Amino acid sequence: MKAAIITSTHKPSQQVKKRIQAACQSQGLTIDDQSPDMVISVGGDGTLLQAFHRYEDQLDHIRFVGIHTGHLGFYTDWIVEELDDFLLALREEQTNEAFDSISYPLLEVNVKLKDGSKQHHIALNEAALRRYEGTMTTEVYIKDRLFELFKGDGLCISTPTGSTGLNKSLGGAVIHPRLDAIQLTEIASLNNRVYRTLSSSMLIPADEYIRLYPQTDEMSGVMLAVDQETYPGEEIVEIQFQVAKERVHFARYRHTHFWNRVKNSFIGG
Missing domain, CATH: 2.60.200.30 (Probable inorganic polyphosphate/atp-NAD kinase; domain 2)
Known part of the structure; x- marks a missing residue:
């Protein structure tokens, strides 16, 4: 599987990108910014929007996943404190070769x-x-x-x-x-x-x-x-x-239910 990592410019996102790159290399996952199978967005919802439009001509085979480095974003399944859990899920997916997704x-x-x-x-x-x-x-x-x-x-x-x-x-x-x-x-x-x-x-x-x-x-x-x-x-x-x-496809490791996203974004816990 080939992955692209798109980040915002602020320092925490860049640090997370380096950790993901290192994990990808250790797992034999190729970093490919031109024709990826997965796009990992690190930042906020604005970063994911940028990633979407960058690859909008490849939507038929790309899955997106968002890691938020600030407050939980609407399109984000993971926050930076859960990065180790995300990398584990990524490794298990590579091992099982079961690439699940949900589309909107x-x-x-x-x-x-x-x-x-x-x-x-x-x-x-x-x-x-x-x-x-x-x-x-x-x-x-x-x-x-x-x-x-x-x-x-x-x-x-x-x-x-x-x-x-x-x-x-x-x-x-x-x-x-x-x-x-x-x-x-x-x-x-x-x-x-x-x-x-x-x-x-x-x-x-x-x-x-x-x-x-x-x-x-x-x-x-x-x-x-x-x-x-x-x-x-x-x-x-x-x-x-x-x-x-x-349609846009999101990687489904533990995909957050839509109404939970709505509640988390506008009502809170």
Whole structure:
């Protein structure tokens, strides 16, 4: 098995990386940053997001595992004090050659620009189209049918695991990742005699999709965010969101149950 180790820049994460590298070498596990079978993220949820996007074109054969060097992260099964237990689990897996994993759905984002060009993105957490100065207006289609004319600060489209992030802060529901769905949540919508929206989060199943047609004269200052990356929105004429064909796979040594992750992250012990 080949492994890549992705770390944040702070010193504790770098020290943990050295320990993992030494353990991998002693166990005959190859360190390969180009085409790994496993990606070990050492740091926080932001580090794991970076690792995901670095290898998003290899999701069909990569498993991820997170080791948190600070407070317990949402995507993290191990904390640094449990590093010896993680290395033992890794060694036992190598011995038994039983590579177990659990997979979560992702968000596919397809963008059309004024010049006819297209962009394709994959999100682990969410994508958001929003205007930070003033409001934006966009037609919201569910599949090929107009659903509503939205006016407000923006819209957030999240995955089930991403439902605990920006979506939750906007009042959206927390969704279990066994549901193959995406969630549409409004950001400060205006409702009057001209603009009427549902004003409630919506779950879209895997066989449907959301299409946005923004009013191009209001796109100045609009940004499209896909996880931690942002893109200018001035040239966007259409965006389609749907459950991606790809899935993210996490190594399952003692994988933390989703609702335990939610409790640990937001409620505590």
